[in-house]
Amino acid sequence: MIRFEKVSKIYGQGEARTAALDDASFEVESGSFVVVLGPSGAGKSTLLNLLGGMDDATAGAILVGSLDICTLNEKQLTRFRAESVGFIFQFYNLIPTLTVLENVELMRMVKRSCLPAAEVLDQVGLGGHLGKFPSQLSGGEQQRVSIARAIAKRPELLLCDEPTGALDSDTGVHILKLLQDIARTHKTTVVIVTHNAAIAEAADVVIRVRDGHIESTTREPAPCDITEVRW
Amino acid sequence: MILLRKMGRDLLGHKAQFLSLFLISLLAVGFYTGITAEYRGMELSGRDFFEETNLATLWVFGEDFTEDELEAVAALEDVEQVERLLLYETQARLPDAPALTVRYREGDEINRLLVWEGAAFVPDDERIWLDLRFAEARGLTVGDSLSFTVAGTSVDAQIAGLVYSPELVYPELGDSLSPDYGAHGHVFTGIGNLPQPDAAALAEAAATLSATTATQGDATQAAGTEGAALGSRGFQPPFNQLVVYAPAAIEHQYSLEEDVEGVLGSRAATILVQENHPTASTLWAECEQHAIFANAFPVLFMFIAVLVMLSTMSRLVSKQATLIGTMKALGVQRGAIAAHYVGYGFLIMLAGGLLGAALGPPFVPELFKPSITRFFTLPYWQTYREPFFFILPFVIALAGALVSWLSSRRILAQAPAEAMRPRAPREARHSPLEALPFWKRLSPSLQLTERDMRRNKLRSVMSVVSSMGVSALLLVAFLSWSIMDEMVSWQYSTINNFASRATLAEDGDAGELRRLTERYEALPLMEQAIEIRLPASPASKVTGTLQAFESTGPEGGEAAGNGSEAGEAENEALLRVTDPERRIRSLEDDQVLMSYGVARNLGLGVGERFEWHRYGEGGWHEATVDAINRNPLVWGLTMTPDTLEGFGIDFEPTALLSARMIAADEAGVQSVVSAEEISAGMDLMLEAMVMMASVMIAVAVLISIFTLYNLSTLTFSEMERELATLKVVGFKRRQIVMLLFAQNLILSVLGFIPGIPLGWKIADLMFNAQGGTLDMATLLIPSDVLLTLAVVWGLCAVVALLFIRKVARLDMVGSLKAPE
Structure with missing residues (x-):
């Protein structure tokens, strides 16, 4: 379970005070496929960064299971990211000087109990590209590597920041399908930040954010398969 | 003006890199101008002193030089003046009976005495003049009396003046190899004061004096053997030395020597040319050695500075490619943009160089003065300055400007749209190393390091070359120390x-x-x-x-x-x-x-x-x-x-x-x-060299830190996104710092390997050119090689430590969102 309790992220003071996220509260169950929707500057990425321990909240509590990550120091946050969180970025953020296989194997340095890299890459359909460098792959393939890198750690949480933002729609669908399957089969909580409202149809939980506030949190009892989404 | 403001802010934004360039330039110019001011000041003081006092061109040792012989030598081409002297070795009646060389002189035109205190030297005066350092060491002053014996006759003479003699710039070191100015005095007086003893006493003195001890480079030794002549005449002073002043022959001293030999034949027992006289040869040898330090090392420093400038500017310009395109699109002249980027290198190097030129000459010579003045006796130590000291910073600044221009010319030549287009990341390629069996066993971080080095060739080459320079510099410094130790x-x-x-x-x-x-x-x-x-x-x-x-x-x-x-x-x-x-x-x-x-x-x-x-x-x-x-x-x-x-x-x-x-x-x-x-x-004798080595080590270490820090900053900046990714996926701060450390370590070893023979060659050049008569074997001492490696790696570790905070502050969100 993930729970945000009155979480705020404030930049500046006095008149220059800007609330990137203000008094945000919501709760989602483990293994959910969560979509965070909102226009640019709404605070969705801030929410994701706080949840992933990449940024500190100004106030409130963020519970991942029974752990309040707002109380962790830097060392503990590093361990939290290493053990429990997988990240997927819009621009993949792969290490350009490591091959596909090495990018995934790299995770063994932060978590010993990683899944075998080749096996995971095979799962995401890249079994034939192990020795290639990221620059030799298409955008969709790079994002698959990024997903493989994230799931190799078997994280509780998979945080995806605009994972299809740099991809064409067909490729985007394939990537989202992969993420949805991961949520279903691995019981991993997948949180996707996007401004593509169409994806909401496939989500278990949709959180809408506007001007730093949680506008709504809705649960879809019977979400459709991602391939059925009308783009 | 706006571009100047931008430049100011860019400099602040990259303060670590530019500050290190400023400091390298400061150290290089400061070291060069400081050591040059020191040795040229010493050289100038020596030349002026020798010129002012008419240092002899030749010293001729023999027996009973006559008026006719003097005139025959004086008639030789280029010879301006000739004087006869009688050198007499005795002991002063002072505690411990110090040795005394009495110079009975006919005149004071050659090897003139420069009076520090008391009356000017007059050959007809019955008093004596004493060398200042002996007087100081023995607490003697003008008006005191000094007693000694000459051929059995006791002499008790009043000191008329304390003097500097151009023949005594370098002391006899004696058995202990350290100057003991109180152990050997030099008396100067007119030939008229030579006692006229009875024949028996003179004969006895002659026998004693003929058993003189000759030590290396001591031109006065032949003097004693001439005492034999004392006893055999009515009284004709038995002059045993001729000094020849022929400034026009200074460039061909040996040919003048042959001419004198031709005139005097076997009457000239020994002829010593000025360049072999210890008073001149040791002074010039010392200057020559310092000149090598002054000239060799700043070149190395500047070489490193230029390399660092090249990599810094390449990085800055490529980061600002979009900005350059935008400026061009907005109509800013290409020349103005070029001048703006060239200005970085020019101003930084100029500022550092000018400060170095201002600080080096007054401060560096003071470091050497205590050891130099212990061995060399000159009446004045001139401060040397030359316009080149202030031209050099401009030369260096122009080199910096050229490097800046080379770094920016490619982007400056592009069309605005092309310049503004985001650069595709450079491709990574498989390396031949991957075919090696151990490659797969390497940790991904090492594999990453290897590929990153190949991918950023310029930075890597700069690092390797800088490490080579730094290793060479450190090795020379350590060798200077240990070769001296080894010699001892x-x-x-x-x-x-x-x-x-x-x-x-x-x-x-x-x-x-x-x-x-x-x-x-x-x-x-x-x-x-x-x-x-x-x-x-x-x-x-x-x-x-x-x-x-x-x-x-x-x-x-x-x-x-x-x-x-x-x-x-x-x-x-x-x-x-x-x-x-x-x-x-x-x-x-x-x-x-x-x-x-x-x-x-x-x-x-x-x-x-x-x-x-x-x-x-x-x-x-x-x-x-x-x-x-x-x-x-x-x-x-x-x-x-x-x-x-x-x-x-x-x-x-x-x-x-x-x-x-x-x-x-x-x-x-x-x-x-x-x-x-x-x-x-x-x-003590090696103290000046030890000081030089110490200064060099200090400068080498500082330059190494600046260089490594600068290159690490570049690495950090170029790998920022990758490092942020590693941090996000859970890499510990220590692991990330170790990644940077490993890269520096590998690059520094690659530079260290050619740096060792380079340093050894420089050291050999330095020790072989040290003139004088010391034979210092330039050994490649393994412990120094290891020490150099340890220091280079130690510095890598220090620099890595400096990066701990930087990694802690690495903005994961900002770095990863940058492409968006």
């Missing part, structure tokens, strides 16, 4: 095996010598100043020392002559001989050993012929180099007493060496020094 240990542990050395009194007799030798189980040693020349080119003459002592090697022993391991006898010897590889070898009868330095200087090898003679000896002995003897302090010939006598020269010991401490108050002993005192004297 070689001399005082391997070669010298005695506890004390007694200089024998000139009036000692054979009975006393025998008694002392037996009592202290001592080794008699004869040392005398000699000249060595090639038969084919007599002008190629070197001055040196003859060293004769009893062979201690086994008769026909295995060690003999072949440089193999020494026998037991050599190991127990009080004085040993070492071969060119510095192994102990035997000294056999019928062998003439030439010192390594002299052989190298004359281009002689084993089996080749040469000629030699003692100072004061008319003819030349022919000899063959039977073996090479390597000894840091012996510059000349070594042989046994039997071999010496084979040349028709009596073995007349001048010193005794003993494993025990010889009592200084023994009859027949003039002075005694312990091995420790000699070793301490050597340390």
Whole structure:
């Protein structure tokens, strides 16, 4: 379970005070496929960064299971990211000087109990590209590597920041399908930040954010398969 | 103006890189101008002093120089003036009876005295003038009296003045190798003050004086032998030295020497040209050595600075490519943009260089003054400045500007749209290393490091080259220290095996010598100043020392002559001989050993012929180099007493060496020094060099830190996104810092490998060019190589530590969102 309790992220003071996220509260169950929707500057990425321990909240509590990550120091946050969180970025953020296989194997340095890299890459359909460098792959393939890198750690949480933002729609669908399957089969909580409202149809939980506030949190009892989404 | 503001902000934004460039430029210019000001100041002071006092061009030693001979020499082409002197060695009646050289002079036109205190020198005055350093050491001043004996006549003269003499710029070092100004004084007075003793006393004095001790480079030694003439005339002063002043012949001193030889024939026992006189030769040798430091190292520093500038500017410009495109799109002239980027390098290097030029000359010479003034006596130490000191920063700034332009010209030449287009990341490629069996076993971080280095070739090459320069610099600095240490240990542990050395009194007799030798189980040693020349080119003459002592090697022993391991006898010897590889070898009868330095200087090898003679000896002995003897302090010939006598020269010991401490108050002993005192004297002698090495180490370490920090900052900046990714996926701060550390470590080793031979070559050049008569073997000492590597790696570690905070503050969100 993930729970945000009155979480705020404030930049500046006095008149220059800007609330990137203000008094945000919501709760989602483990293994959910969560979509965070909102226009640019709404605070969705801030929410994701706080949840992933990449940024500190100004106030409130963020519970991942029974752990309040707002109380962790830097060392503990590093361990939290290493053990429990997988990240997927819009621009993949792969290490350009490591091959596909090495990018995934790299995770063994932060978590010993990683899944075998080749096996995971095979799962995401890249079994034939192990020795290639990221620059030799298409955008969709790079994002698959990024997903493989994230799931190799078997994280509780998979945080995806605009994972299809740099991809064409067909490729985007394939990537989202992969993420949805991961949520279903691995019981991993997948949180996707996007401004593509169409994806909401496939989500278990949709959180809408506007001007730093949680506008709504809705649960879809019977979400459709991602391939059925009308783009 | 706006671009200037931008430049100011960019400089602030990249303060670490630009500050290190500023400091490297400051250090390079400061070091160059400082050391140049120091040695050129010393050179200038020496030249002015020699010019002001008309330092002789030639010194001629002989007997009873007559008025006619003086006139014959004076008539030679280029000769402006000639003066006769009588040098007389005696002792002052002061505590410890210091040695005294009295110079009875006819005039004061050549080797003029510069009066520090008291009256100007007048040859007709009945008073005496005393060298200032002896007076200071002995607490004597103008108006005091000084007593000594000349050929049996007691002299009690009043001191009229304390003087600087151009012949005494460098002191006789004596047995302890350190200057003891109170142990040997120099008196100057008119020839009219020479006592006119009775014939018997003069004859006795002559006998004593003829047994003079000659030490290396001491031109006054021939003086004593001339005492014999004192007793045989009504009274004609027996002048034993001619000084010749021929400034026009300074460039061809040896040809003038030949002319003088032609006029005087065998009457000129020894002729010493100015460039071989210790007063000039040691001063110029010291300047030459400092010049090598001043010229070699700043070039290395600047080379490093230019490389760092190249990588810094390349990085800055490529980061600002979009901005450059935007400026061009907005209509800013290409020239204005180019000038803006060229300005970074120019201003930074100029600012650092100007500050270095302002700070170097006043401060650096002060570091060397204590050790230099301990050995060199000059009436003034001039401050040297030249316009080039302030031109140099501009030259360096122009180099910086050129490098900046080279870094930016490609982007500047692009069309605005092309410049603004985001750059595709550089492709990574597989390396041949990946075919190696161990590649797969390497950790991903090492694989990442290897590929990152290949992907960022410019930065990597800069790092390797910088590390090469830094390694060379550190190695030279460490070698300077340890070669000096090695030399001291070689001399005082391997070669010298005695506890004390007694200089024998000139009036000692054979009975006393025998008694002392037996009592202290001592080794008699004869040392005398000699000249060595090639038969084919007599002008190629070197001055040196003859060293004769009893062979201690086994008769026909295995060690003999072949440089193999020494026998037991050599190991127990009080004085040993070492071969060119510095192994102990035997000294056999019928062998003439030439010192390594002299052989190298004359281009002689084993089996080749040469000629030699003692100072004061008319003819030349022919000899063959039977073996090479390597000894840091012996510059000349070594042989046994039997071999010496084979040349028709009596073995007349001048010193005794003993494993025990010889009592200084023994009859027949003039002075005694312990091995420790000699070793301490050597340390003093090397002090200036140690100081130079220390300054160099300090500068090398600072430059290394700046360079490594700068390059690490570049690495960090270029890898920021990758590092942020690693941080996001859970890499610990330590792991990320280790990644940077590993990269620096690998690059520094790649630079270290060629840096070692480079440093060794520079050190060899430096030590071989040090002039003088010290033979310093430039060994590649493994511990120094390891120390250099340890320091380079240590600095990498220090720089990595400096990055811990940077990694902690790495903005994961900002770095990863940047492309969006």
